[in-house]
Amino acid sequence: MMNGNRISRSSSQSSIYQDTSDSHDSEKLSSRVGERVGIATQAYAKKVTSLIQLMTDLRASGAQALVDLPRIVVIGNQSAGKSSLVEAISGITVPRAAGTCTRCPMECRLQNVEGPWRCQVLLRYERDEHGNRLEEVREEKFGDVLTDRSLLEDMLRRAQLAILNPSVQASRFVTYDLSDDSKNPLGSERQLQFSCNVVCMDLQSPEVTDLSFIDLPGIISNVAQGEDRNNIELIKNLVREHIQGNALILLTITMRDDIENQSAAFLAKEADPDGVRTIGALTKPDTLQDGEHGPWMEILTGRRHPLTHGYFVTKQPGIQDLKEKLHHGAARERENTFFNTDKHWSGVSNDIRNRMGVPKLTTELSNLLGQLIATTVPVLRESARSQLTKAKEDLIGLPPPPPKHPAAELLRLVSEFSQDVKSSVMGFEGHEELIRQCLPAYTQFKLDILSTRPQFSALEKKSGDKRDLDNITFEGEDEAKVKAVREPVYVDEVKDLIKKFMTRQLPDSIPEAAKTALIRQSFEDWPMHLQNCFETVREAFIKRVGEIVKEHFERYTNGGLYELIRDLIEQEFEKVTKNMHSRMEWLIELEELPYTQNDHYLASLSDKYLAHFKKRRQDCSILGDAHAALSKLAEVGLPGITKEDLPKLLGPDIYEKEMIVMAKVCAYFWVSYKRVIDDFPRIIDLDFLRRFSKRTQQALIDGLELGGDDSTRRAASYLSEDPNTVLRRKDLESTKTMLEGILTKLFRFNML
Structure with a gap:
């Protein structure tokens, strides 16, 4: 500004008149x-x-x-x-005769130079006689350079007449006799009353400034008789x-x-x-x-x-x-x-x-x-x-203009499109957006799977206790913050489940079917989480591919190429999506039967969970009323026993077998969890993203029939302008x- x-503007400004x-x-x-x-x-x-x-x-x-x-x-x-x-x-002296300098703009371009006074008058045509803007503005000289300033006023009047009479060649007005006041000078078809085109003046003199300004016609409120009132x-x-x-x-x-x-x-x-x-x-x-x-x-x-x-x-x-x-x-x-x-x-x-x-x-x-x-x-x-x-x-x-070799040009377009799809899938430099959009989906998938972990209580159901595993993880603080969504299963309920699956087992044996049933309970929501993760990635991929299609083919709408490419891409997405649904079913089926060779990790976690369950039962069985227990022991002649000695006096826990099952189920969840949160994103990458990328180019070539006898004609039609x-x-x-x-x-x- x-x-x-x-x-x-203050009110305290000095008075208008003063003693000077x-x-x-x-x-x-x-x-x-x-x-x-x-x-x-x-x-x-x-x-x-x-x-x-x-x-x-x-x-x-x-x-x-x-x-x-x-x-x-x-x-x-x-x-x-x-x-x-x-x-x-x-x-300068401008024309003052009636009907001259008020009829079109005059642009004065003054240049301060040493030397004699000189001036070149020019005409600039910006609009046609109907007022429409010309495609190309042109500026042309009007007469020779003037060195006598007394001639400038009349030359400006002639220049304006040239502007107002576009049907007459402008050069004819350079020597026009200004005493001729006819309404149609030099046989003009029609003399305009006003014009937006400009009379220009390039003036050089040591007496002027370096300045450029535009002098516009004076604003009028009335017109002379016979003139168009629209001129106002x-x-x-x-x-x-x-x-x-x-x-x-x-x-x-x-x-x-x-x-x-x-x-x-x-x-x-x-x-x-x-x-x-x-x-x-x-x-x-x-x-x-x-x-x-x-x-x-x-x-x-x-x-x-x-x-x-x-x-x-x-x-x-x-x-x-x-x-x-x-x-x-x-x-x-x-x-x-x-x-x-x-x-x-x-x-x-x-x-x-x-x-x-x-x-x-x-x-x-x-x-x-x-x-x-x-x-x-x-x-x-x-x-x-x-x-x-x-x-x-x-x-x-x-x-682009129709190519000389349309089939080759169309093949090039398909190839470049396919390369851009591959670059997005692989996350090459400059094409990282799709991968960035997939990563949050994979992170959410990990959290969703983690929230399905089993919730066991070492106490009996009548206790109503739900505190056992909400904060019991052995993998890190971030995972501990993920709240489990499953209802707790109490130790006596585990005992009943084991009995349910007992057939020909020896006493104290644990049926594998019981452990498998408990493990499968944690997997019940996995199909939903797999589907949610895949849909998020699928939507992002469809959007990105749509953008690439638009970048490469939207300009080719005249011959129907853009719409055909979109249809072919949609068909290919249907195929790879159907394949992914099969792969998700396969993955769920794969986890139905427990299996791992990660024995050390499974055993280590099992021991930690078992120790937790035992301590929980011990704390609730005796330590909750330790003072009363120590008093009873003293009465029967066993003084000197401390609170820390009480667990040693306990016999075998009646739920020992159940706690072992609970510990193994919890440990196995972590084995399976760590496996699936890696496997499923890799399956999406291989069987959806990369599969689509690999198939796209050939699918488009086949769909466009670029290998047929009539491919040149078809390509020319697709690329028509x-x-x-x-x-x-x-x-x-x-x-x-x-x-x-x-x-x-x-x-x-x-x-x-």
């Missing part, structure tokens, strides 16, 4: 006859010479249609003194278009009419509601009568209609001065004299005095334009780079070429 010196008798001479506005126009004397001018030329080159090439080029735009109501203000700022809105829309974005709005306001009645002020407010890009230029202060100055003083001090950069008041040559063709230096001297001698202006406060006269206005424009320039080039680069990237992406997104795509590609390539040219110029530019 641009910042500017802002008049204080002691300092009046030192505070007078200074201006010398023959002095360069104000902006040319500013320090920024030398720094931005190359930027002004850069902006000129970019605008001439039509770059403004793609990037928001910085500019000063001069707007105002008709007869607001805008032309005089443009002359005062630029040091046409001019407003032209102004709206130019003052959007990266534009510094120089708003010309005549003091002959209330500001509320001036449409230009409304349009500036509409485009710049916060007033951060607008600077007001009040004109014709010499037309005010006694008693009319107060409201304008309030505007100048920011009490009414405030703008961030405030307002300036300027006094331009009158009708007699114009007839005398007053030099701009002399005009500034007369302006200075007016403000220093007029009773309403000579005694104003310093705040207002600093905003009186064209030199003060041009100084502010210099500051604001300097800030705008300083921030513009990086923004333009980024904008052009972003648009170029988008254009390139859009070009890539288009179907929609006619609209041809036009789209042409437009994108044109945009790409222009943006590349813009970026080349921008990156070559270095701020001095």
